[in-house]
Amino acid sequence: xxxxLNVGLEERRKRERENRKNAIIRAARRLxxxxxxxxxxxxxxxxxAELSKGAIYLHYKSKExxxxxxxxxxxxxxxxxxxxxxxxxxSASEALMRFAEIYIDFFLHDSEVFRSLxxxxxxxxxxxxxxxxxxxSIKTTNKTINIIDSILEYGIKSGEFNPDIHFxxxxxxxxxxxxxxxxxxxxxxxxxxxxxxxxxxxKEGMDTFIRGLKVNQKI
Numbered sequence: 463x464x465x466x467l468n469v470g471l472e473e474r475r476k477r478e479r480e481n482r483k484n485a486i487i488r489a490a491r492r493l494x495x496x497x498x499x500x501x502x503x504x505x506x507x508x509x510x511a512e513l514s515k516g517a518i519y520l521h522y523k524s525k526e527x528x529x530x531x532x533x534x535x536x537x538x539x540x541x542x543x544x545x546x547x548x549x550x551x552x553s554a555s556e557a558l559m560r561f562a563e564i565y566i567d568f569f570l571h572d573s574e575v576f577r578s579l580x581x582x583x584x585x586x587x588x589x590x591x592x593x594x595x596x597x598x599s600i601k602t603t604n605k606t607i608n609i610i611d612s613i614l615e616y617g618i619k620s621g622e623f624n625p626d627i628h629f630x631x632x633x634x635x636x637x638x639x640x641x642x643x644x645x646x647x648x649x650x651x652x653x654x655x656x657x658x659x660x661x662x663x664x665k666e667g668m669d670t671f672i673r674g675l676k677v678n679q680k681i
Contacts, residue, residue, distance in 0.1 A: 483521050485511045487535070490528045491578075499529060499581055499589065523592070530595040533582055536575045537602050540568050544609050554617025555672045558636070561609060562668050563661075565640055569648075570657050576644060579603065607637055614675070623675045632675065639667050 489511035493502045504525050508515045522528045543564050551557035569576035582589075582599065591599065610633045617623030647660045 479521070482511075482513065482517060485513065486518060486521060486528065487532055490525070491532050494529060494532070494581075495577060499525075499585065526589050526591045527595060529578075529582075529589065530591050530599050533578055533599055534602055536572075536578065537606070540575070541602075541605055541609075543568065547609070548613060548616050554613055554620060554622045555676070557613045557616065558610075558672060559665075559668055561613060562640060562664050565606075566644070566660055566664060569644055570660065576648060580641065580645060607633060610636055617675060621677065624677050627675055632671070636668075636671055639671070640664060643667065 486507060490502065490507045493506055493510055497506075502525055504515055504518050507525065507528065508518050511518075518528075522531070544561065547560060547564075548554075548557050551560055583603065586596070586600070589596075611629075614623060614627070614629060614633060618625050618627075643663050644660055647656050647663070
């Protein structure tokens with residue numbers, strides 16, 4: 463009987479720890495979105511989460527560590543949507559277009575994630591993240607770029623894309639175009655027209671890129 467009670471108590475404590483961690487992540491995520499990374503403090507996160515600073519430090523060593531965990535969690539969910547992208551596409555061209563559409567949809571439905579990703583990409587070196595978290599965060603964000611690499615490789619191997627394309631330049635150009643267009647309209651456009659503007663502009667850009675990638679087309 464005592465063993466059963468102890469197991470039940472441990473399970474309850476585990477749930478309470480997870481609930482506190484989730485409350486910290488939710489509060490911090492919103493604050494980073496509202497105020498930017500530099501303006502947020504552990505104290506402000508504790509206040510928003512309705513916890514003490516001590517409770518925060520029981521789970522995380524710093525706001526940098528909290529930020530890294532938010533980023534890793536969000537990008538992990540994002541990557542799950544690409545698991546079978548190539549296998550489910552009839553061509554590399556379709557896979558690239560579907561990649562762009564998924565990328566758009568994800569960030570249109572959660573602009574906080576996009577802002578967090580852009581902030582990390584621009585200011586990662588200034589955040590003083592623990593070395594292990596910094597490496598893991600860089601590795602995780604690079605997975606998105608690696609998806610484009612995989613699609614380009616698939617297109618070359620299948621004979622659809624020109625094998626003489628400037629591989630990394632094309633990859634970086636696609637990546638830059640997607641982020642640039644989303645940034646432009648998320649930060650400057652009318653919210654009612656935002657989704658349509660982003661979708662139309664990226665579709666035109668991707669059509670142009672894909673034509674340039676194909677065999678017998680000028681690069």
